[in-house]
Amino acid sequence: MSADESPSQRGRIWFKALTGSDGLRPESPRSVRVADATLGGQQSRFIAVVPDAHNRFPRARRGQVGLDEAWALASQLRRTIAEDQDGARRPIVAIVDVVSQAYGRLEELLGIHLACAAAADAYASARLAGHPVIALLVGKAMSGAFLAHGYQANRILALDSPAVMVHAMGKQAAARVTRRGVAELERLGERIAPMAYDIRSYARLGLLHRLIEGVNADAPGAADLEQVRGELCSAIADARAGTRDLATRLHSPAARALRAASIEVRRRLAEQWDAA
Protein backbone atom coordinates (compact mmCIF):
# COMPACT_ATOMS: atom_id res chain seq x y z
CA MET A 1 0.00 0.00 0.00
CA SER A 2 1.46 3.36 -0.95
CA ALA A 3 0.65 6.32 1.25
CA ASP A 4 -0.63 8.51 -1.59
CA GLU A 5 -3.18 5.98 -2.76
CA SER A 6 -6.61 6.91 -1.41
CA PRO A 7 -8.11 4.39 1.02
CA SER A 8 -10.59 1.86 -0.36
CA GLN A 9 -14.24 2.85 0.02
CA ARG A 10 -15.61 -0.57 -0.85
CA GLY A 11 -16.50 -1.49 2.72
CA ARG A 12 -18.50 1.71 3.11
CA ILE A 13 -20.16 1.28 -0.34
CA TRP A 14 -21.30 -2.27 0.32
CA PHE A 15 -22.37 -1.53 3.90
CA LYS A 16 -24.54 1.35 2.69
CA ALA A 17 -25.91 -0.65 -0.25
CA LEU A 18 -26.86 -3.67 1.86
CA THR A 19 -28.25 -1.81 4.87
CA GLY A 20 -29.44 1.53 3.47
CA SER A 21 -27.76 3.11 6.48
CA ASP A 22 -24.47 4.81 7.33
CA GLY A 23 -24.30 2.64 10.45
CA LEU A 24 -22.88 5.31 12.74
CA ARG A 25 -23.31 4.50 16.43
CA PRO A 26 -22.80 7.03 19.20
CA GLU A 27 -20.98 4.47 21.35
CA SER A 28 -18.53 3.42 18.62
CA PRO A 29 -15.88 5.23 16.58
CA ARG A 30 -16.84 6.46 13.10
CA SER A 31 -14.65 3.74 11.64
CA VAL A 32 -16.92 0.96 12.89
CA ARG A 33 -20.35 0.76 11.28
CA VAL A 34 -23.24 -1.32 12.59
CA ALA A 35 -26.81 -1.61 11.28
CA ASP A 36 -29.62 -4.10 10.95
CA ALA A 37 -31.29 -4.95 7.65
CA THR A 38 -33.37 -7.85 6.43
CA LEU A 39 -32.00 -10.75 4.42
CA GLY A 40 -34.68 -13.05 3.03
CA GLY A 41 -37.08 -11.77 5.68
CA GLN A 42 -34.63 -12.28 8.59
CA GLN A 43 -33.39 -9.34 10.59
CA SER A 44 -29.61 -9.44 10.21
CA ARG A 45 -26.79 -7.43 11.75
CA PHE A 46 -24.14 -5.96 9.45
CA ILE A 47 -20.75 -4.78 10.71
CA ALA A 48 -17.97 -3.04 8.80
CA VAL A 49 -14.66 -1.29 9.48
CA VAL A 50 -14.25 1.75 7.20
CA PRO A 51 -11.56 4.43 6.77
CA ASP A 52 -11.85 7.56 8.91
CA ALA A 53 -9.39 10.28 7.89
CA HIS A 54 -9.81 11.92 11.32
CA ASN A 55 -9.28 8.80 13.42
CA ARG A 56 -7.73 9.80 16.75
CA PHE A 57 -5.04 7.16 16.16
CA PRO A 58 -3.04 8.35 13.12
CA ARG A 59 -1.94 4.82 12.25
CA ALA A 60 -5.57 3.72 11.79
CA ARG A 61 -6.84 6.35 9.34
CA ARG A 62 -6.83 4.26 6.17
CA GLY A 63 -9.24 1.48 7.01
CA GLN A 64 -6.90 -0.45 9.29
CA VAL A 65 -8.21 -2.40 12.26
CA GLY A 66 -6.69 -0.36 15.08
CA LEU A 67 -7.15 -0.40 18.84
CA ASP A 68 -10.45 1.48 18.89
CA GLU A 69 -11.80 -0.50 15.94
CA ALA A 70 -10.99 -3.91 17.37
CA TRP A 71 -12.41 -3.15 20.82
CA ALA A 72 -15.51 -1.59 19.19
CA LEU A 73 -16.03 -4.74 17.11
CA ALA A 74 -15.80 -6.81 20.29
CA SER A 75 -18.20 -4.51 22.09
CA GLN A 76 -20.79 -4.43 19.28
CA LEU A 77 -20.67 -8.19 18.81
CA ARG A 78 -21.05 -8.88 22.53
CA ARG A 79 -23.98 -6.45 22.60
CA THR A 80 -25.56 -8.39 19.72
CA ILE A 81 -25.08 -11.71 21.53
CA ALA A 82 -26.62 -10.28 24.70
CA GLU A 83 -29.61 -8.81 22.83
CA ASP A 84 -30.44 -12.18 21.28
CA GLN A 85 -29.68 -14.29 24.34
CA ASP A 86 -33.28 -15.34 24.85
CA GLY A 87 -34.52 -15.29 21.28
CA ALA A 88 -33.69 -15.98 17.67
CA ARG A 89 -30.02 -15.52 16.90
CA ARG A 90 -29.68 -12.88 14.20
CA PRO A 91 -27.31 -13.60 11.36
CA ILE A 92 -24.19 -11.42 11.58
CA VAL A 93 -22.59 -10.26 8.34
CA ALA A 94 -19.03 -8.90 8.54
CA ILE A 95 -18.32 -6.75 5.49
CA VAL A 96 -14.57 -7.08 5.04
CA ASP A 97 -12.37 -4.45 3.42
CA VAL A 98 -9.46 -4.10 5.83
CA VAL A 99 -6.03 -3.17 4.56
CA SER A 100 -4.19 -4.37 7.69
CA GLN A 101 -4.07 -4.10 11.44
CA ALA A 102 -2.65 -0.73 12.58
CA TYR A 103 1.15 -0.73 12.62
CA GLY A 104 2.51 1.64 15.25
CA ARG A 105 4.52 2.07 18.44
CA LEU A 106 1.49 3.22 20.42
CA GLU A 107 -0.58 0.33 19.09
CA GLU A 108 1.97 -2.19 20.35
CA LEU A 109 2.36 -0.50 23.72
CA LEU A 110 -1.41 -0.48 24.25
CA GLY A 111 -1.80 -4.13 23.29
CA ILE A 112 -3.32 -4.24 19.81
CA HIS A 113 -2.77 -8.00 19.93
CA LEU A 114 -5.30 -8.24 22.74
CA ALA A 115 -7.72 -5.86 20.98
CA CYS A 116 -7.65 -8.05 17.87
CA ALA A 117 -7.96 -11.16 20.04
CA ALA A 118 -11.02 -9.63 21.70
CA ALA A 119 -12.67 -9.06 18.31
CA ALA A 120 -11.88 -12.62 17.16
CA ASP A 121 -13.14 -13.91 20.53
CA ALA A 122 -16.43 -12.02 20.12
CA TYR A 123 -17.00 -13.28 16.56
CA ALA A 124 -16.26 -16.86 17.65
CA SER A 125 -18.47 -16.48 20.71
CA ALA A 126 -21.33 -15.29 18.46
CA ARG A 127 -20.80 -18.32 16.22
CA LEU A 128 -20.73 -20.67 19.23
CA ALA A 129 -23.89 -19.03 20.60
CA GLY A 130 -25.73 -19.97 17.41
CA HIS A 131 -25.53 -16.78 15.36
CA PRO A 132 -24.81 -17.62 11.72
CA VAL A 133 -21.71 -15.47 11.11
CA ILE A 134 -20.89 -14.71 7.48
CA ALA A 135 -17.84 -12.82 6.24
CA LEU A 136 -18.34 -11.04 2.93
CA LEU A 137 -15.00 -10.07 1.38
CA VAL A 138 -15.48 -6.98 -0.82
CA GLY A 139 -11.89 -5.66 -0.69
CA LYS A 140 -8.73 -6.51 1.18
CA ALA A 141 -8.78 -9.09 3.95
CA MET A 142 -5.28 -8.84 5.27
CA SER A 143 -3.44 -10.56 8.03
CA GLY A 144 -4.35 -9.73 11.63
CA ALA A 145 -7.13 -7.44 10.41
CA PHE A 146 -8.88 -10.41 8.79
CA LEU A 147 -8.22 -12.59 11.84
CA ALA A 148 -9.96 -9.92 13.93
CA HIS A 149 -12.75 -9.14 11.47
CA GLY A 150 -14.14 -12.07 9.54
CA TYR A 151 -11.94 -15.15 9.87
CA GLN A 152 -14.00 -16.61 12.73
CA ALA A 153 -17.11 -16.69 10.52
CA ASN A 154 -19.08 -19.89 9.89
CA ARG A 155 -18.92 -19.18 6.15
CA ILE A 156 -16.70 -16.90 4.05
CA LEU A 157 -17.98 -15.36 0.82
CA ALA A 158 -15.90 -13.23 -1.54
CA LEU A 159 -16.56 -11.09 -4.58
CA ASP A 160 -14.58 -12.20 -7.62
CA SER A 161 -12.74 -8.92 -8.23
CA PRO A 162 -9.06 -8.06 -8.66
CA ALA A 163 -9.09 -5.76 -5.62
CA VAL A 164 -10.34 -8.54 -3.34
CA MET A 165 -7.27 -10.02 -1.70
CA VAL A 166 -6.33 -12.23 1.22
CA HIS A 167 -2.82 -12.38 2.58
CA ALA A 168 -0.71 -12.58 5.72
CA MET A 169 1.33 -9.44 5.07
CA GLY A 170 1.49 -6.55 2.59
CA LYS A 171 3.82 -7.15 -0.35
CA GLN A 172 6.58 -4.68 0.62
CA ALA A 173 6.88 -5.93 4.17
CA ALA A 174 6.63 -9.59 3.11
CA ALA A 175 9.46 -8.97 0.64
CA ARG A 176 11.64 -7.49 3.37
CA VAL A 177 10.95 -10.19 5.93
CA THR A 178 11.57 -13.04 3.46
CA ARG A 179 14.53 -11.19 1.86
CA ARG A 180 12.97 -11.38 -1.58
CA GLY A 181 11.98 -8.75 -4.12
CA VAL A 182 8.33 -7.87 -4.71
CA ALA A 183 8.65 -9.17 -8.28
CA GLU A 184 9.98 -12.49 -6.99
CA LEU A 185 7.10 -12.73 -4.49
CA GLU A 186 4.62 -12.17 -7.31
CA ARG A 187 6.27 -14.87 -9.43
CA LEU A 188 6.17 -17.31 -6.50
CA GLY A 189 2.49 -16.50 -6.01
CA GLU A 190 1.75 -17.61 -9.56
CA ARG A 191 3.33 -20.98 -8.85
CA ILE A 192 2.42 -21.48 -5.17
CA ALA A 193 -1.25 -20.77 -4.47
CA PRO A 194 -1.01 -19.95 -0.73
CA MET A 195 1.53 -17.22 -1.46
CA ALA A 196 -0.68 -15.40 -3.98
CA TYR A 197 -2.66 -12.30 -3.08
CA ASP A 198 -5.60 -12.57 -5.49
CA ILE A 199 -8.94 -14.03 -4.48
CA ARG A 200 -9.04 -16.63 -7.28
CA SER A 201 -5.86 -18.22 -5.95
CA TYR A 202 -7.31 -18.05 -2.45
CA ALA A 203 -10.47 -19.78 -3.67
CA ARG A 204 -8.31 -22.75 -4.75
CA LEU A 205 -7.41 -23.35 -1.07
CA GLY A 206 -10.96 -24.46 -0.26
CA LEU A 207 -11.54 -21.98 2.55
CA LEU A 208 -14.28 -20.01 0.80
CA HIS A 209 -17.91 -21.05 0.91
CA ARG A 210 -18.50 -19.28 -2.41
CA LEU A 211 -16.70 -17.00 -4.83
CA ILE A 212 -19.37 -14.63 -6.13
CA GLU A 213 -18.79 -13.93 -9.82
CA GLY A 214 -20.11 -11.28 -12.17
CA VAL A 215 -20.77 -8.54 -9.61
CA ASN A 216 -19.70 -4.91 -9.99
CA ALA A 217 -17.67 -4.65 -6.80
CA ASP A 218 -17.04 -0.87 -6.99
CA ALA A 219 -20.55 0.31 -7.79
CA PRO A 220 -23.10 -2.45 -7.14
CA GLY A 221 -26.40 -2.11 -9.00
CA ALA A 222 -29.79 -3.54 -8.04
CA ALA A 223 -29.12 -6.88 -9.73
CA ASP A 224 -25.70 -7.15 -8.03
CA LEU A 225 -27.27 -6.52 -4.65
CA GLU A 226 -29.98 -9.06 -5.28
CA GLN A 227 -27.37 -11.64 -6.24
CA VAL A 228 -25.23 -10.94 -3.16
CA ARG A 229 -28.25 -11.00 -0.84
CA GLY A 230 -29.18 -14.37 -2.31
CA GLU A 231 -25.68 -15.68 -1.65
CA LEU A 232 -25.78 -14.34 1.92
CA CYS A 233 -29.15 -16.05 2.50
CA SER A 234 -27.92 -19.41 1.27
CA ALA A 235 -24.74 -19.11 3.33
CA ILE A 236 -26.83 -18.31 6.41
CA ALA A 237 -29.08 -21.32 5.77
CA ASP A 238 -26.02 -23.51 5.29
CA ALA A 239 -24.49 -22.23 8.52
CA ARG A 240 -27.70 -22.82 10.47
CA ALA A 241 -27.85 -26.39 9.16
CA GLY A 242 -24.20 -27.10 10.00
CA THR A 243 -22.04 -27.35 13.09
CA ARG A 244 -20.86 -24.31 15.04
CA ASP A 245 -17.16 -24.98 14.47
CA LEU A 246 -14.98 -24.28 11.42
CA ALA A 247 -14.78 -27.91 10.25
CA THR A 248 -16.46 -27.26 6.89
CA ARG A 249 -13.31 -25.48 5.77
CA LEU A 250 -11.68 -28.91 5.44
CA HIS A 251 -14.49 -30.58 3.52
CA SER A 252 -14.50 -28.99 0.07
CA PRO A 253 -12.95 -30.73 -2.95
CA ALA A 254 -10.55 -27.76 -3.22
CA ALA A 255 -9.44 -28.28 0.40
CA ARG A 256 -8.85 -31.97 -0.25
CA ALA A 257 -6.64 -31.07 -3.19
CA LEU A 258 -4.54 -28.16 -1.92
CA ARG A 259 -4.84 -28.57 1.84
CA ALA A 260 -4.33 -32.31 1.92
CA ALA A 261 -1.66 -31.88 4.60
CA SER A 262 -4.11 -30.09 6.92
CA ILE A 263 -6.44 -33.08 6.62
CA GLU A 264 -3.65 -35.66 6.92
CA VAL A 265 -2.32 -34.09 10.13
CA ARG A 266 -5.77 -34.34 11.70
CA ARG A 267 -6.28 -37.94 10.56
CA ARG A 268 -2.95 -39.18 11.87
CA LEU A 269 -3.08 -37.22 15.11
CA ALA A 270 -6.51 -38.71 15.86
CA GLU A 271 -4.99 -42.19 15.37
CA GLN A 272 -2.20 -41.46 17.85
CA TRP A 273 -4.19 -39.42 20.34
CA ASP A 274 -5.09 -42.24 22.68
CA ALA A 275 -2.15 -44.48 23.49
CA ALA A 276 -2.35 -48.03 22.11
Place this chain on the structure above:
Amino acid sequence: MSASVPRDYRRFLARASFIEMSARERARAILDAGSARELLGPFDRLKSPWLPLQDIVAQADDGVVLARGTLDGRPALVAAIEGAFQGGSMGEVSGAKIAAALELALRDCERDRPIWPLLLLETGGVRLQEANLGLAAIADIHAAIIALRAHVPVVGVIAGPVGCFGGMSMAAGLCSRLIVTRQARLGMNGPEVIEQEAGVSELDASDGGLIWSLIGGEQRQAVGLADDLQEDDAAAIAGAVRAAFARGPRRIERSAQVERFTARLAAIQPSAPLDAKLLRSLWNDGATH
Protein backbone atom coordinates in the same frame (compact mmCIF):
# COMPACT_ATOMS: atom_id res chain seq x y z
CA MET B 1 19.13 -5.21 34.79
CA SER B 2 21.13 -5.88 37.97
CA ALA B 3 17.92 -5.82 40.00
CA SER B 4 16.65 -8.83 38.10
CA VAL B 5 19.61 -11.08 38.99
CA PRO B 6 18.59 -13.44 41.78
CA ARG B 7 20.45 -12.67 45.00
CA ASP B 8 21.14 -16.31 45.59
CA TYR B 9 23.81 -17.01 43.00
CA ARG B 10 23.88 -20.72 43.80
CA ARG B 11 20.25 -21.01 42.82
CA PHE B 12 21.03 -18.95 39.74
CA LEU B 13 23.86 -21.26 38.74
CA ALA B 14 21.86 -24.41 39.48
CA ARG B 15 18.87 -23.42 37.45
CA ALA B 16 18.18 -24.99 34.04
CA SER B 17 17.62 -22.29 31.47
CA PHE B 18 14.26 -22.77 29.79
CA ILE B 19 15.11 -20.35 27.00
CA GLU B 20 18.08 -22.42 25.94
CA MET B 21 16.00 -25.59 25.60
CA SER B 22 14.59 -26.91 22.34
CA ALA B 23 10.84 -27.25 22.01
CA ARG B 24 11.10 -30.99 22.71
CA GLU B 25 13.18 -30.42 25.84
CA ARG B 26 10.75 -27.75 27.00
CA ALA B 27 7.73 -30.06 26.67
CA ARG B 28 9.54 -32.77 28.67
CA ALA B 29 10.78 -30.30 31.27
CA ILE B 30 7.27 -29.13 32.04
CA LEU B 31 5.28 -32.37 32.02
CA ASP B 32 5.51 -34.73 35.01
CA ALA B 33 8.77 -36.69 34.85
CA GLY B 34 8.53 -39.65 32.50
CA SER B 35 4.98 -38.85 31.43
CA ALA B 36 5.60 -37.23 28.06
CA ARG B 37 4.47 -39.08 24.94
CA GLU B 38 5.18 -37.26 21.70
CA LEU B 39 2.51 -37.25 18.99
CA LEU B 40 3.28 -36.79 15.29
CA GLY B 41 6.99 -36.87 16.05
CA PRO B 42 9.81 -36.57 13.55
CA PHE B 43 9.47 -40.22 12.50
CA ASP B 44 5.96 -39.54 11.26
CA ARG B 45 7.61 -37.25 8.73
CA LEU B 46 4.79 -34.79 8.41
CA LYS B 47 6.79 -32.05 6.73
CA SER B 48 5.85 -28.87 4.94
CA PRO B 49 4.86 -29.65 1.35
CA TRP B 50 5.48 -25.99 0.43
CA LEU B 51 9.03 -25.23 1.59
CA PRO B 52 10.82 -27.62 -0.83
CA LEU B 53 9.01 -25.90 -3.73
CA GLN B 54 10.94 -22.80 -2.68
CA ASP B 55 14.29 -24.56 -2.20
CA ILE B 56 14.01 -24.41 1.59
CA VAL B 57 14.80 -27.56 3.55
CA ALA B 58 11.77 -28.91 5.40
CA GLN B 59 12.00 -30.36 8.92
CA ALA B 60 10.48 -33.71 9.93
CA ASP B 61 8.31 -32.19 12.67
CA ASP B 62 7.74 -28.85 10.90
CA GLY B 63 8.87 -27.05 14.03
CA VAL B 64 6.05 -28.07 16.38
CA VAL B 65 6.31 -30.68 19.13
CA LEU B 66 3.09 -32.14 20.48
CA ALA B 67 3.20 -34.16 23.67
CA ARG B 68 0.60 -35.70 25.90
CA GLY B 69 1.42 -36.40 29.50
CA THR B 70 0.42 -35.29 32.95
CA LEU B 71 0.77 -32.22 35.18
CA ASP B 72 0.49 -33.13 38.85
CA GLY B 73 -1.10 -36.36 37.62
CA ARG B 74 -3.78 -34.63 35.52
CA PRO B 75 -3.94 -35.28 31.76
CA ALA B 76 -2.26 -32.51 29.80
CA LEU B 77 -1.37 -31.57 26.24
CA VAL B 78 1.68 -29.48 25.39
CA ALA B 79 2.09 -27.82 22.01
CA ALA B 80 5.63 -26.44 21.89
CA ILE B 81 6.86 -24.30 19.00
CA GLU B 82 10.51 -24.63 17.98
CA GLY B 83 11.76 -21.09 17.56
CA ALA B 84 14.97 -22.29 15.92
CA PHE B 85 13.14 -23.62 12.84
CA GLN B 86 11.98 -20.85 10.49
CA GLY B 87 11.53 -18.46 13.41
CA GLY B 88 8.83 -20.66 14.92
CA SER B 89 6.59 -19.65 12.04
CA MET B 90 3.21 -21.21 11.45
CA GLY B 91 2.96 -23.09 8.18
CA GLU B 92 0.24 -25.44 7.02
CA VAL B 93 1.57 -28.48 8.90
CA SER B 94 2.90 -26.81 12.04
CA GLY B 95 -0.31 -24.78 12.35
CA ALA B 96 -2.50 -27.80 11.68
CA LYS B 97 -0.63 -29.79 14.34
CA ILE B 98 -1.48 -27.21 17.01
CA ALA B 99 -5.05 -26.71 15.78
CA ALA B 100 -5.72 -30.45 15.51
CA ALA B 101 -4.31 -31.12 18.99
CA LEU B 102 -6.50 -28.41 20.51
CA GLU B 103 -9.52 -29.75 18.58
CA LEU B 104 -8.93 -33.25 19.99
CA ALA B 105 -8.47 -31.79 23.47
CA LEU B 106 -11.83 -30.07 23.00
CA ARG B 107 -13.42 -33.37 21.93
CA ASP B 108 -12.06 -35.01 25.08
CA CYS B 109 -13.35 -32.16 27.27
CA GLU B 110 -16.79 -32.48 25.67
CA ARG B 111 -16.72 -36.19 26.58
CA ASP B 112 -15.99 -35.38 30.22
CA ARG B 113 -12.34 -36.28 29.86
CA PRO B 114 -10.79 -32.93 30.72
CA ILE B 115 -7.25 -32.29 29.54
CA TRP B 116 -5.14 -29.25 30.31
CA PRO B 117 -3.88 -27.52 27.14
CA LEU B 118 -0.55 -25.69 27.33
CA LEU B 119 0.98 -23.61 24.54
CA LEU B 120 4.72 -22.89 24.53
CA LEU B 121 4.75 -19.91 22.18
CA GLU B 122 7.94 -19.02 20.36
CA THR B 123 6.87 -17.68 17.00
CA GLY B 124 7.08 -14.83 14.54
CA GLY B 125 3.54 -15.64 13.37
CA VAL B 126 2.57 -16.75 9.88
CA ARG B 127 5.30 -18.49 7.84
CA LEU B 128 5.31 -16.17 4.84
CA GLN B 129 6.41 -18.97 2.50
CA GLU B 130 3.04 -20.60 3.21
CA ALA B 131 1.25 -17.29 3.78
CA ASN B 132 -2.48 -17.94 3.46
CA LEU B 133 -2.28 -21.48 4.80
CA GLY B 134 -0.51 -20.25 7.92
CA LEU B 135 -3.12 -17.54 8.37
CA ALA B 136 -5.94 -20.08 7.96
CA ALA B 137 -4.34 -22.43 10.49
CA ILE B 138 -4.02 -19.58 12.99
CA ALA B 139 -7.76 -18.85 12.62
CA ASP B 140 -8.35 -22.54 13.46
CA ILE B 141 -6.05 -22.23 16.50
CA HIS B 142 -7.98 -19.17 17.71
CA ALA B 143 -11.30 -20.98 17.26
CA ALA B 144 -10.08 -23.99 19.21
CA ILE B 145 -8.66 -21.94 22.12
CA ILE B 146 -11.92 -20.02 22.46
CA ALA B 147 -14.02 -23.20 22.42
CA LEU B 148 -11.69 -24.97 24.88
CA ARG B 149 -11.81 -22.19 27.45
CA ALA B 150 -15.44 -23.07 28.17
CA HIS B 151 -14.11 -26.32 29.69
CA VAL B 152 -10.55 -25.76 30.93
CA PRO B 153 -8.12 -22.88 31.26
CA VAL B 154 -5.76 -22.58 28.28
CA VAL B 155 -2.29 -21.58 29.51
CA GLY B 156 0.43 -19.98 27.40
CA VAL B 157 4.14 -19.48 28.06
CA ILE B 158 6.33 -16.99 26.19
CA ALA B 159 9.93 -17.43 27.26
CA GLY B 160 12.05 -16.08 24.41
CA PRO B 161 14.28 -15.59 22.58
CA VAL B 162 11.90 -15.35 19.58
CA GLY B 163 8.87 -13.99 21.42
CA CYS B 164 5.32 -14.18 20.11
CA PHE B 165 4.10 -12.10 17.19
CA GLY B 166 1.53 -11.78 14.43
CA GLY B 167 -1.60 -13.87 14.53
CA MET B 168 -0.06 -15.97 17.29
CA SER B 169 0.11 -12.88 19.54
CA MET B 170 -3.68 -12.97 19.31
CA ALA B 171 -3.53 -16.63 20.38
CA ALA B 172 -1.52 -15.48 23.40
CA GLY B 173 -4.16 -12.81 24.03
CA LEU B 174 -6.81 -15.53 24.00
CA CYS B 175 -5.03 -17.65 26.63
CA SER B 176 -6.69 -17.80 30.04
CA ARG B 177 -3.33 -17.32 31.73
CA LEU B 178 -0.07 -16.13 30.25
CA ILE B 179 3.35 -16.73 31.79
CA VAL B 180 6.30 -14.66 30.52
CA THR B 181 9.95 -14.07 31.26
CA ARG B 182 11.86 -10.77 31.05
CA GLN B 183 13.40 -12.04 27.83
CA ALA B 184 9.98 -12.56 26.22
CA ARG B 185 8.40 -10.16 23.78
CA LEU B 186 4.69 -10.13 22.95
CA GLY B 187 3.46 -7.94 20.11
CA MET B 188 1.15 -7.99 17.14
CA ASN B 189 3.58 -6.56 14.64
CA GLY B 190 7.27 -7.34 14.72
CA PRO B 191 9.49 -4.24 15.08
CA GLU B 192 10.94 -4.73 11.58
CA VAL B 193 7.49 -4.79 10.05
CA ILE B 194 6.44 -1.62 11.86
CA GLU B 195 9.61 0.10 10.70
CA GLN B 196 8.92 -1.05 7.14
CA GLU B 197 5.26 0.02 7.16
CA ALA B 198 5.47 3.19 9.24
CA GLY B 199 9.06 4.38 8.98
CA VAL B 200 12.03 4.46 11.32
CA SER B 201 10.66 7.60 13.03
CA GLU B 202 7.69 5.52 14.21
CA LEU B 203 9.88 2.73 15.57
CA ASP B 204 13.59 1.99 15.29
CA ALA B 205 13.67 -1.79 15.05
CA SER B 206 17.36 -1.85 16.00
CA ASP B 207 16.72 -0.19 19.40
CA GLY B 208 16.44 -3.30 21.55
CA GLY B 209 16.04 -1.39 24.82
CA LEU B 210 13.07 0.52 23.43
CA ILE B 211 11.48 -2.63 22.00
CA TRP B 212 11.72 -4.53 25.30
CA SER B 213 10.44 -1.54 27.24
CA LEU B 214 7.32 -1.50 25.04
CA ILE B 215 6.54 -5.18 24.53
CA GLY B 216 8.87 -7.10 26.86
CA GLY B 217 7.53 -9.60 29.36
CA GLU B 218 8.08 -7.39 32.41
CA GLN B 219 6.08 -4.52 30.89
CA ARG B 220 3.30 -6.82 29.68
CA GLN B 221 2.89 -8.30 33.14
CA ALA B 222 3.00 -4.87 34.79
CA VAL B 223 0.08 -3.55 32.72
CA GLY B 224 -2.07 -6.69 32.97
CA LEU B 225 -1.40 -8.08 29.48
CA ALA B 226 0.35 -11.10 31.02
CA ASP B 227 -0.28 -12.74 34.37
CA ASP B 228 2.92 -14.13 35.73
CA LEU B 229 6.54 -12.97 35.33
CA GLN B 230 9.05 -15.76 35.88
CA GLU B 231 12.82 -16.12 35.82
CA ASP B 232 14.41 -18.12 33.00
CA ASP B 233 14.29 -21.28 35.08
CA ALA B 234 12.65 -24.46 33.80
CA ALA B 235 11.61 -25.61 37.29
CA ALA B 236 10.09 -22.23 38.12
CA ILE B 237 8.18 -22.13 34.84
CA ALA B 238 6.98 -25.71 35.32
CA GLY B 239 5.69 -24.69 38.75
CA ALA B 240 4.01 -21.57 37.37
CA VAL B 241 2.23 -23.65 34.72
CA ARG B 242 0.80 -25.96 37.39
CA ALA B 243 -0.27 -23.01 39.49
CA ALA B 244 -1.97 -21.39 36.47
CA PHE B 245 -4.04 -24.51 35.76
CA ALA B 246 -4.80 -25.00 39.44
CA ARG B 247 -6.37 -21.53 39.60
CA GLY B 248 -9.11 -22.79 37.28
CA PRO B 249 -11.02 -20.78 34.70
CA ARG B 250 -10.98 -16.98 34.72
CA ARG B 251 -14.23 -15.39 35.75
CA ILE B 252 -14.05 -13.29 32.58
CA GLU B 253 -11.35 -14.18 30.09
CA ARG B 254 -8.93 -11.32 29.38
CA SER B 255 -10.00 -11.15 25.72
CA ALA B 256 -13.62 -10.85 26.86
CA GLN B 257 -12.95 -7.98 29.31
CA VAL B 258 -14.29 -5.50 26.79
CA GLU B 259 -15.56 -2.87 29.19
CA ARG B 260 -12.37 -2.82 31.23
CA PHE B 261 -10.06 -2.38 28.27
CA THR B 262 -12.37 0.00 26.42
CA ALA B 263 -12.36 2.25 29.48
CA ARG B 264 -8.57 2.02 29.75
CA LEU B 265 -8.21 2.94 26.09
CA ALA B 266 -10.74 5.78 26.24
CA ALA B 267 -8.55 7.48 28.85
CA ILE B 268 -5.55 7.51 26.49
CA GLN B 269 -4.89 10.64 24.41
CA PRO B 270 -3.01 9.45 21.32
CA SER B 271 -1.57 12.91 20.71
CA ALA B 272 -0.05 13.13 24.21
CA PRO B 273 3.34 11.58 24.93
CA LEU B 274 3.09 8.09 26.32
CA ASP B 275 5.88 5.73 27.23
CA ALA B 276 6.00 2.36 28.91
CA LYS B 277 6.56 3.83 32.40
CA LEU B 278 3.65 6.24 32.15
CA LEU B 279 1.39 3.45 30.93
CA ARG B 280 2.27 1.43 34.04
CA SER B 281 1.03 4.27 36.21
CA LEU B 282 -2.15 4.65 34.15
CA TRP B 283 -3.01 0.96 33.91
CA ASN B 284 -2.35 0.05 37.52
CA ASP B 285 -5.79 -1.36 38.28
CA GLY B 286 -4.26 -4.68 39.18
CA ALA B 287 -3.94 -8.01 37.43
CA THR B 288 -6.52 -9.76 39.58
CA HIS B 289 -9.33 -9.64 36.99
